[in-house]
Amino acid sequence: MGGVGRNDTVIVKEAAAPSRPLRHRALDVLFCSAFALLCAGLARDVWTGFARHELTLLLVPAVGLASFLAADFSSGFVHWMADNYGSPATPLLGPKLVTPFREHHADPQAITRHDFFEANGDNCLTALFVLVPAYVWLPRVDAPWATSLELFTLLLALGVLLTSMAHGWAHMDRPPAVARLLQRAGLVISAEHHARHHAGEHRTHYCITTGWLNRVLDGIGFFRGLERVLAALGVRRSA
Numbered sequence: 001m002g003g004v005g006r007n008d009t010v011i012v013k014e015a016a017a018p019s020r021p022l023r024h025r026a027l028d029v030l031f032c033s034a035f036a037l038l039c040a041g042l043a044r045d046v047w048t049g050f051a052r053h054e055l056t057l058l059l060v061p062a063v064g065l066a067s068f069l070a071a072d073f074s075s076g077f078v079h080w081m082a083d084n085y086g087s088p089a090t091p092l093l094g095p096k097l098v099t100p101f102r103e104h105h106a107d108p109q110a111i112t113r114h115d116f117f118e119a120n121g122d123n124c125l126t127a128l129f130v131l132v133p134a135y136v137w138l139p140r141v142d143a144p145w146a147t148s149l150e151l152f153t154l155l156l157a158l159g160v161l162l163t164s165m166a167h168g169w170a171h172m173d174r175p176p177a178v179a180r181l182l183q184r185a186g187l188v189i190s191a192e193h194h195a196r197h198h199a200g201e202h203r204t205h206y207c208i209t210t211g212w213l214n215r216v217l218d219g220i221g222f223f224r225g226l227e228r229v230l231a232a233l234g235v236r237r238s239a
């Protein structure tokens with residue numbers, strides 16, 4: 001994979017535009033709209049699934065917890081990948097994934113100036129990779145497990161959407177009241193917790209939805225282990 005060193009990061013900061021080009025903005029609006037439509041479709045199917053399979057209602061708390069853990073893990077995995085592998089020049093993923101995370105290290109406060117579409121376009125695109133197959137396949141299956149899996153997918157997608165907002169709130173000097181409430185309840189990542197990622201070499205605390213999994217993943221050296229596996233396969237870190 002192409003390398004991006006510390007000097008390149010400085011170049012990225014200097015070249016960063018204050019807002020995305022019009023083409024990227026149109027894509028952000030498209031991804032957010034597709035996300036909203038598919039979530040609405042899945043929510044309707046979950047609702048009718050509950051009517052047919054009432055026992056699945058009992059699984060809602062477990063499915064909700066599993067989906068939020070999955071969202072937190074996904075946020076950490078994608079964040080770790082973008083921080084450490086590829087470059088802004090990597091086809092497809094470079095401009096949409098690597099560049100935003102590298103720019104964020106150079107200018108952490110910029111995220112607080114993004115509007116809804118700029119903040120959520122990339123995350124909505126990521127969520128489409130699970131929303132589209134779920135929407136195409138699961139409504140055709142009339143079974144309790146399919147309703148539970150639809151609910152899991154829907155809540156996971158909403159958790160992914162929450163990630164960019166929670167990350168932005170963690171960088172705000174004065175987040176909205178609802179954000180402060182969620183931070184205090186531990187339902188989204190707090191500013192103090194996320195500051196540990198930015199305080200050092202950006203090598204820990206990758207999870208940015210709730211941050212619940214950071215202690216576990218950092219404690220067992222999960223990402224360092226993955227890096228050793230990838231290095232053994234010939235894939236080297238670029239940052």
Ligand SMILES: [Zn+2]
Pocket residue numbers: 104108167171194198
């Ligand atoms: Zn951050």
Ligand SMILES: [Zn+2]
Pocket residue numbers: 079083101105197202
């Ligand atoms: Zn980072």
